Amino acid sequence: MKARIWLAAAAVAAIPGAALAQEVTLKLVSAFPETATYVKHMTPWIQKFNAGGKGIAQINFIGGPKAIPTFEVGTSVKNGVVEMAMNTGAFYTNLMPEADFLKLSQVTIAEQRKNGAFDYINKVWNQKANLVYLARMVDETPFHLYLTRKIDKPDLNGLKIRITPVYREFFQSMGATLIQTPPGEVYTALERGVVDGYGWPIHGIFDLNWHEKTKFRVDPGFYNAEVSIIMNLDAWKKLSAKQRDYLQKQALALEAMNSYWPKLNAEETKRQAQSGIQTVRFDAASSKSYVDKAYEVGWATAIKQSPEHGPQMKKLLSK
Numbered sequence: 001m002k003a004r005i006w007l008a009a010a011a012v013a014a015i016p017g018a019a020l021a022q023e024v025t026l027k028l029v030s031a032f033p034e035t036a037t038y039v040k041h042m043t044p045w046i047q048k049f050n051a052g053g054k055g056i057a058q059i060n061f062i063g064g065p066k067a068i069p070t071f072e073v074g075t076s077v078k079n080g081v082v083e084m085a086m087n088t089g090a091f092y093t094n095l096m097p098e099a100d101f102l103k104l105s106q107v108t109i110a111e112q113r114k115n116g117a118f119d120y121i122n123k124v125w126n127q128k129a130n131l132v133y134l135a136r137m138v139d140e141t142p143f144h145l146y147l148t149r150k151i152d153k154p155d156l157n158g159l160k161i162r163i164t165p166v167y168r169e170f171f172q173s174m175g176a177t178l179i180q181t182p183p184g185e186v187y188t189a190l191e192r193g194v195v196d197g198y199g200w201p202i203h204g205i206f207d208l209n210w211h212e213k214t215k216f217r218v219d220p221g222f223y224n225a226e227v228s229i230i231m232n233l234d235a236w237k238k239l240s241a242k243q244r245d246y247l248q249k250q251a252l253a254l255e256a257m258n259s260y261w262p263k264l265n266a267e268e269t270k271r272q273a274q275s276g277i278q279t280v281r282f283d284a285a286s287s288k289s290y291v292d293k294a295y296e297v298g299w300a301t302a303i304k305q306s307p308e309h310g311p312q313m314k315k316l317l318s319k
């Protein structure tokens, strides 16, 4: 018996370090509520990740904003309170303004991996926020302005609009009064008449029942909704080569699921119409200047906030 134990110990000692690396468990939090489309999209991915990651890596999904409030998720990942998060840049601009620039991307994440944007993002995310930018899991999705009252031109004077940093300067440029809330507080704000509208992507307004309070959607949409998996850089550095390879492979698998969004977006557009939400369209000239202005204001803000990285990110992310 003793000899057997000794032999087993000797066998283990003979295996070089990396092969000995234990399975790592990574805690992941969502900055979006658990009923959000994004959590539904991520859940089967986590299941596959864990099924294939036995002995390598496991993700432990610990929940949404009830676990960590939306605007604190970025800091929690930076500090390693959790190793990973599903988050959007607008929710962690407290770490670096660059986080919110990803909404301005006009090229897909697949193209960003080819043209150097993905590496550039990782360089900035590493240096400024102790983060690894692992995978973009929402892409090819415009944001819209939703309203409880009709407008007939791009003028938001006298309207109180719920925002995050995504929409701030654009809606402000049209004269809106701005009220920032996390997604979890939009319904109550609408219900109490605290806001007359809100910014949100084309999909997902049914998840938290906002359609009940929404009368109009302004077309066209603007920007490109970004939701990504981010990771604490120290936790990343501690992984073995095999674990990192596995995470990267799974990151690509998650991005490969992005073909879902254009399909969902078409369905959600119909569903909004069916639930009685009317579309507000301006004349052709105003529509064009609406979208042009969104990008002008967006990049002008980006370059002002980050003279160092704004111009380069503009080059890499624009068409």
Ligand code: 173
Residues within 6 Å of the ligand: 088, 090, 091, 163, 164, 165, 166, 182, 183, 199, 200, 201, 225, 226, 227
């Ligand atoms: O909360 C928001 O409106 C927001 O900033 C956002 C960003 C990406 C996807 C969905 C919402």
